Amino acid sequence: MGGPGTVAAIRGQTAVVLRDAGFGEPAVNNLKTEDYPDGAVPGDRGESEINDGAGRIVSIGPRRSKLVRLRAEHGRMALAKEHVIAANIDVAVIVASTTSPPFRPRLIDRYLVMCQYGGVEPVICVNKIDLQQPDDAALAIYTDLGVTWIAVSAETGEGMDRLQALLQSKTAVLVGHSGVGKSSIINALTGEKSLQVGAVGTDRRGQHTTGSSTMVEWSPDSS
Ligand SMILES: Nc1nc2c(ncn2[C@@H]2O[C@H](COP(=O)(O)OP(=O)(O)OP(=O)(O)O)[C@@H](O)[C@H]2O)c(=O)[nH]1
Ligand SMILES: [Mg+2]
CATH class of the missing domain: 3.40.50.300 (P-loop containing nucleotide triphosphate hydrolases)
Structure with missing residues (x-):
């Protein structure tokens, strides 16, 4: 099982995905990728799959817009990271x-x-x-x-x-x-x-x- 969907919420290491197909898959493991080191966020489009009862997001699509907070690193805004x-x-x-x-x-x-x-x-x-x-x-x-x-x-x-x-x-x-x-x-x-x-x-x-x-x-x- 798997397929495209929209991330509706993140709870710790888990993502709640609204599957386009409209059937249940309440919580899957969030994914951290090279492009998205902090993993998926609400609104992300992605593919998820379930293997042996364990679900996970396997890919996150490009973001056409984003709401970002800049977090200071080591107390310095010059080194700020996107959150x-x-x-x-x-x-x-x-x-x-x-x-x-x-x-x-x-x-x-x-x-x-x-x-x-x-x-x-x-x-x-x-x-x-x-x-x-x-x-x-x-x-x-x-x-x-x-x-x-x-x-x-x-x-x-x-x-x-x-x-x-x-x-x-x-x-x-x-x-x-x-x-x-x-x-x-x-x-x-x-x-x-x-x-x-x-x-x-x-x-x-x-x-x-x-x-x-x-x-x-x-x-x-x-x-
Ligand atoms: N009089 C009045 N009170 C309001 C109105 N909107 C919200 N409140 C009250 O304001 C308080 C806070 O409302 P919430 O909806 O919990 O505020 P919130 O922005 O979601 O707050 P957080 O979840 O803490 O970020 C509650 O007591 C509400 O009943 C309004 O239009 N008029
Ligand atoms: Mg609230």
């Missing part, structure tokens, strides 16, 4: 919140650089507008840069139709500080409560509720 978070993405939804946690443009700017570097289209999504309106003056610079930004509330659903339209038929990844509402937005989009949502503490920091990335397939018709 790929996700591959073959069309859109990165950079999620921020108007409040709780407070709006922090610095991380947005870092993600914009990552998008430019990896060939991913950025969309800024300012969440929690039911609690506080977005700071239009602070966001005007992104309009000037030609970056789309939208304001939403995962809680009330306001603005979510606009986000849904932007993501139609796209492979997207949601990034942003802990507690801004990434899991809540995915649950609101898919109409499911599949991802755990964590309260923001009294210090208004998130709790890093979601520990790893998972690809979720959804169609607006099913929500």
